Amino acid sequence: MSTQTITVIKGDGIGPSIVEAAIQILDKAGCDFNYEYVDAGLTALEKTGDLLPEATLDAIARNKITLKGPLTTPVGEGFTSINVTLRKKFNLYSNVRPVISFKGTKARYENIDIITIRENTQGMYSGHGQVVSEDGLIAEATSIITRDGAERIVRFAFELARRENRQKVTVVHKANILKSTSGLFLKVAREVAAEYADITMQEMIVDNTCMQLVMNPQQFDVIVTTNLFGDILSDLCAGLVGGLGMAPGANIGEDCAIFEAVHGSAPDIAGKNLANPSSVILASIQMLEHLGMKDKAEKIKAALTDVIASGDRTTRDLGGSHGTTDFTAAMLERL
Numbered sequence: 001m002s003t004q005t006i007t008v009i010k011g012d013g014i015g016p017s018i019v020e021a022a023i024q025i026l027d028k029a030g031c032d033f034n035y036e037y038v039d040a041g042l043t044a045l046e047k048t049g050d051l052l053p054e055a056t057l058d059a060i061a062r063n064k065i066t067l068k069g070p071l072t073t074p075v076g077e078g079f080t081s082i083n084v085t086l087r088k089k090f091n092l093y094s095n096v097r098p099v100i101s102f103k104g105t106k107a108r109y110e111n112i113d114i115i116t117i118r119e120n121t122q123g124m125y126s127g128h129g130q131v132v133s134e135d136g137l138i139a140e141a142t143s144i145i146t147r148d149g150a151e152r153i154v155r156f157a158f159e160l161a162r163r164e165n166r167q168k169v170t171v172v173h174k175a176n177i178l179k180s181t182s183g184l185f186l187k188v189a190r191e192v193a194a195e196y197a198d199i200t201m202q203e204m205i206v207d208n209t210c211m212q213l214v215m216n217p218q219q220f221d222v223i224v225t226t227n228l229f230g231d232i233l234s235d236l237c238a239g240l241v242g243g244l245g246m247a248p249g250a251n252i253g254e255d256c257a258i259f260e261a262v263h264g265s266a267p268d269i270a271g272k273n274l275a276n277p278s279s280v281i282l283a284s285i286q287m288l289e290h291l292g293m294k295d296k297a298e299k300i301k302a303a304l305t306d307v308i309a310s311g312d313r314t315t316r317d318l319g320g321s322h323g324t325t326d327f328t329a330a331m332l333e334r335l
């Protein structure tokens, strides 16, 4: 079998430090990947005048698997979000965001193991919106849900649940008010769920879901929902296990997949050796699982679990007093 090449976008701000940590850890675990480094975001804009150069798009398409640090989208007119562009360009319709409790974090809860699956290309983020009155006082936006789009994301969720021996899929919606869009999503979800008799399908309205996640998060297993609800709920879930430093995400399409930290470039701590690299390490674990390299994934997860539980050289957000490089050294020693 030929060696897998991974496209690596180190990203902006804290991106390079945490992505480099993850690459050292992948190598130490014996993953034997080739890496093709390309730029995007502010780094690319400064080098090439383009936020998302053609060479980067070519590498993502060619290698199929990408590991990506956070990117800064400059504020202002004319810059569309790079992440949204990547999701649309490569039809990365599924955003998979797992959260698990690690002993030793400052999280409020224990025993949480939830995967949120967010539809990544439709809904309120379809991109159709404008100010419609001349005085600028009225604006509108269109939410688009298609039967095909709803079916493929719900099927993705049930297939994932079956593959990972999970018991329940909660379909989150607002079909009582948004009767057309959320209504169609729920209708299709019920049809798909009927094909998976081995998995319990639960329906829950999004506002109740927020309360339930805070009151009793252990009841959730897999959540599947539309774009905007998934965006918000997955950050809520990250908060349940200790914050964004512990939250990875995978953007998966038919052909390509991009694995990333879900937080941003953290300009407040960039260049200070303070960032927690766990988010990108967890994204690498997701990448290994996607590639069928379960043993390596388990090995890295065991090292991460031990470093955090023992508090050995952990970063400030985890209650420690160390930096990115010390945390990485503690991981490398265990591997």
Ligand code: NAD
Binding pocket: 014, 018, 069, 070, 071, 072, 073, 074, 083, 244, 245, 260, 261, 262, 263, 264, 265, 266, 267, 268, 269, 274, 275, 276, 277, 278, 279, 317
């Ligand atoms: P942020 O996620 O960068 O930071 C929020 C807070 O969390 C900050 O206090 C930061 O220090 C902290 N934090 C984030 N990651 C951390 C880590 N690994 N370890 C320790 N602390 C961490 O959000 P922001 O400040 O609103 O956004 C900054 C920039 O990032 C913006 O330009 C935004 O567009 C971009 N952004 C990119 C992505 C992405 O590429 N996926 C996602 C969100 C925001």
